[in-house]
Amino acid sequence: MKNRIITISREFGSGGRTIGKEVAEKLGIPCYDQQLIEKASEESGLAKEFIAEKGEYTAQKGWFANAFSDRSINGMSTQDYLWLVQRKVILDIAEKGPCVIVGRCADYILKDTADCLRVFVHSDMEKRMERIVKLYGEKEDTPEKRLKDKDKKRSAYYHFYTDMEWGSVENYDILLNSGTLGIEKCVDIIAGLY
């Protein structure tokens, strides 16, 4: 019997992580986000900061530059090694029992092994800008540039490892605009579908 898993992909600043956490609380099941990073760190010996940054994004200097300049492990780039570790951690988690998993291509990784509700959370630029400034403060780059940069890297990472388009309707069961619907409505809908 396959465990029921909710995977949440999200645009940066859309509140997808918060939604994941609240859905899990409501359903009384675990939510893997920070914990996933910790498990991947234990399994791999890689630093948590490295996993948090590179486990969902292409590197700052561009993917190809990074693939060749990274230290390699058994002839594998650190990024590819991390992909395999994260993949294993996600498969292990999904074996254990029902849960919510935020990001890290879990929708793709679990597509043949778990009974998944694949959610994508998005929002308009303005609401996301407001949110990231409130959560992470002002930075040197404008909020808009930060968002576009993150989206671009997350999308490139997803495409590179899954060969699918991030945020494209056909890959999800439900796509929610948290900006117009509100976080609480999104939580209710997802929990109601479970």
Added chain:
Amino acid sequence: MKNRIITISREFGSGGRTIGKEVAEKLGIPCYDQQLIEKASEESGLAKEFIAEKGEYTAQKGWFANAFSDRSINGMSTQDYLWLVQRKVILDIAEKGPCVIVGRCADYILKDTADCLRVFVHSDMEKRMERIVKLYGEKEDTPEKRLKDKDKKRSAYYHFYTDMEWGSVENYDILLNSGTLGIEKCVDIIAGLY
């Protein structure tokens, strides 16, 4: 006070029309689909069959060929004239009271004049093939070709008149996979959001 309207865009064969009708029934508000064609026919003098076919799709022979070969009305192509008529009908309908409107770029047309819940319904190719064969029977073209053809034309029509991408997440509040969620769940979610 703006009326609350639900607009439903949908992939051909996804059951979006049925979902629209059931949502409207559940909420006790009218659903405009066939009625919209009738109103547009009354306003314009154009045949219902012409409106049903050309009011959402680019013409069989390709958009440009058609734009020049069509009879023109006041120097306008029939297709453009129909767009203006449909637009007026949709704006009139939205003035009257809350309702569900299926297709015909209503999401775009009403974006500044109504309080809209913009829904997009999609489904995987296999489920849609099953559905159209059940509903409309076998035809000379394979179901897959029929679906791809319809999607392509609907998407081109939408893009031509709205300059936005049909089925792209940022244009909707919620996008539902009727194939994995089921028609009934989709109806419940939309009605619940109203």
